[in-house]
Amino acid sequence: MAEDSPTAALLTPEAVRERSHELFDLGLDNRLQAWVVQPEAMAATADLVAEVVRTNHPDLKVPYHARTRHFMPDGAETLALIAAATSDDPAALLRAQIDLTVVSVLLDAGAGMAWRYRDAATGKAYARSEGLAMASLAMFADGAFADDGTSPRADAARLRGMTAEELGRGLQVGPDNPLTGLEGRAALLRRLGETLAATPAVFARVQPPRPSGLVDALAGQLVDGALPARAILIALLRHLGPIWPGRETLDGVNLGDCWRHHGIHRADASAGLIPFHKLSQWLTYSLVEPLEAAGIPVTGIDALTGLPEYRNGGLFLDMGVIRPRDPAVFAAEHAPGDILVVEWRALTVALLDAIAPMVRARLALTAEDFPLARVLEGGTWWAGRRLAQERRADGGPPLRIVSDGTVF
Numbered sequence: 083m084a085e086d087s088p089t090a091a092l093l094t095p096e097a098v099r100e101r102s103h104e105l106f107d108l109g110l111d112n113r114l115q116a117w118v119v120q121p122e123a124m125a126a127t128a129d130l131v132a133e134v135v136r137t138n139h140p141d142l143k144v145p146y147h148a149r150t151r152h153f154m155p156d157g158a159e160t161l162a163l164i165a166a167a168t169s170d171d172p173a174a175l176l177r178a179q180i181d182l183t184v185v186s187v188l189l190d191a192g193a194g195m196a197w198r199y200r201d202a203a204t205g206k207a208y209a210r211s212e213g214l215a216m217a218s219l220a221m222f223a224d225g226a227f228a229d230d231g232t233s234p235r236a237d238a239a240r241l242r243g244m245t246a247e248e249l250g251r252g253l254q255v256g257p258d259n260p261l262t263g264l265e266g267r268a269a270l271l272r273r274l275g276e277t278l279a280a281t282p283a284v285f286a287r288v289q290p291p292r293p294s295g296l297v298d299a300l301a302g303q304l305v306d307g308a309l310p311a312r313a314i315l316i317a318l319l320r321h322l323g324p325i326w327p328g329r330e331t332l333d334g335v336n337l338g339d340c341w342r343h344h345g346i347h348r349a350d351a352s353a354g355l356i357p358f359h360k361l362s363q364w365l366t367y368s369l370v371e372p373l374e375a376a377g378i379p380v381t382g383i384d385a386l387t388g389l390p391e392y393r394n395g396g397l398f399l400d401m402g403v404i405r406p407r408d409p410a411v412f413a414a415e416h417a418p419g420d421i422l423v424v425e426w427r428a429l430t431v432a433l434l435d436a437i438a439p440m441v442r443a444r445l446a447l448t449a450e451d452f453p454l455a456r457v458l459e460g461g462t463w464w465a466g467r468r469l470a471q472e473r474r475a476d477g478g479p480p481l482r483i484v485s486d487g488t489v490f
Contacts, residue, residue: 088352089332092340093319095312095363098387098431101346101356105425106432108345109404116411116422117404117429127401128440131461134468135445142445144452144460146383149187149368151459152215156206160223164234172376177294179372181236184293185227186218187365188270192392192485194262195476199254214253221252229290238291241275244268263485266327270488273325284321296321308379311386315366319359327488330355338362341424358390358427361488367455384453388434390427392479393466394458398433399426399480400469415482423483434462
C-alpha cells in the first residue's frame with residue numbers, strides 16, 4: 083500500500099476525526115439524514131461530565147481510558163500471578179501484558195443486557211465490559227489462549243482453533259446466560275490467530291507467533307526515544323486489518339470498522355467512506371500503560387479520537403445534544419452500517435472533541451494535564467453509563483444495535 087494512497091489515509095486517526103467532523107458540520111447545518119443537532123444542550127452536558135469527574139476522582143488525578151481500569155481492583159491478584167509467572171523478566175512481562183490486552187479488548191464488544199460472569203473464587207458477578215474483562219483475564223491466566231494450555235500468553239495456533247463452544251465455556255455462556263455475538267467473538271480470535279501465523283515478519287520474531295510481536299514491529303517507530311500513539315494505531319490497523327469481518331475494502335485492503343455515508347466527498351476512491359476504528363483505538367489507548375511501564379514513553383495521545391460507542395454516544399443522545407428525526411427509531415433494531423448508526427457515531431467523535439475543552443474549563447485544568455483520554459475515563463463514559471442506569475431499567479443503550487461482537 084502506497085503511503086500517500088487513499089487506503090493508507092483511511093487507516094489513520096486523522097481520517098476518523100476529519101470525516102466525523104464533516105458529518106458534524108452537516109448536522110450543525112441541519113443536513114443530516116437521521117439526526118438533529120442541538121448544541122445549546124452542550125453546556126448542561128459538560129456540567130454533568132465535570133460533576134462525574136469530581137465524584138469519581140475528587141483529586142482530579144484521572145488515569146487514561148484503558149482496559150486496565152476494568153481489571154482493577156478485583157483482578158489485581160490475578161494480574162500479580164501473571165507478573166510472577168514471567169519470572170520478573172521485564173520483556174516477558176510486557177509481552178504477557180500486550181497479549182492479554184489484545185485478546186481482552188477484542189472480546190470487549192457489547193455483551194448484551196442479560197449476560198453475567200461470576201468469579202469462581204469470590205462469587206462476585208460482573209456484567210458488560212467489566213465482566214468481559216474479568217472473564218478474559220481469568221481465561222488468560224489459566225492458559226486458555228496458550229498452546230500449552232497453562233501459560234499466560236496468546237499463541238497463534240491456539241487462537242486459530244478457538245471455537246465458540248470453548249470461548250463460551252470460559253465466558254460462562256449458557257441458555258440462562260446468553261452473550262451477544264459469541265460466534266463473532268470466536269471468529270475474531272480465529273482470524274487473529276490466522277493473521278499472526280501469516281505475518282511472521284511482524285509477529286514471529288519471538289516464537290511462537292503472538293500479538294506481542296507488535297512490540298518488535300514498533301521498535302523502529304520511535305521518535306526521539308518515544309512512540310507516537312498514532313504509530314501504534316496505524317500499526318494495529320495495518321498488521322491486524324485481516325482479522326475484521328469483511329466489510330469495506332479498498333485496493334484489496336480490509337478497512338475494518340469503516341462504513342459508507344453519502345455526505346463524505348473526496349476526489350479519490352475514499353469518497354463516501356468514514357472510518358471509526360473503535361476497537362483498534364480502544365486497544366491503542368489500552369497499550370499505553372504497559373508500554374510506558376516498560377520504559378517506552380508514548381506521545382501524542384490526543385491524536386487519537388474519542389471512542390464512538392454507545393456509552394459516549396448515549397451521553398449526547400440522553401442529554402438532548404442530538405435527537406433522532408424519527409422517534410420511532412427507539413423501538414427498532416439497527417445494524418452498524420445503517421445511516422442512523424453511522425451518523426450517531428460520527429457525531430459522537432466530533433462532540434467528544436467539542437466537550438473536552440468545556441469540561442477542562444469547568445475543572446480548571448489544561449489540555450496537557452487533562453487530555454481526551456482522561457476526559458473519556460473520568461467523565462464521558464461514566465456519565466453515559468449513569469444516564470443509562472437512570473433512564474432505562476436494564477441500563478442499556480438508548481438505541482438497539484444488532485451486534486456481531488466486533489463493533490459495539
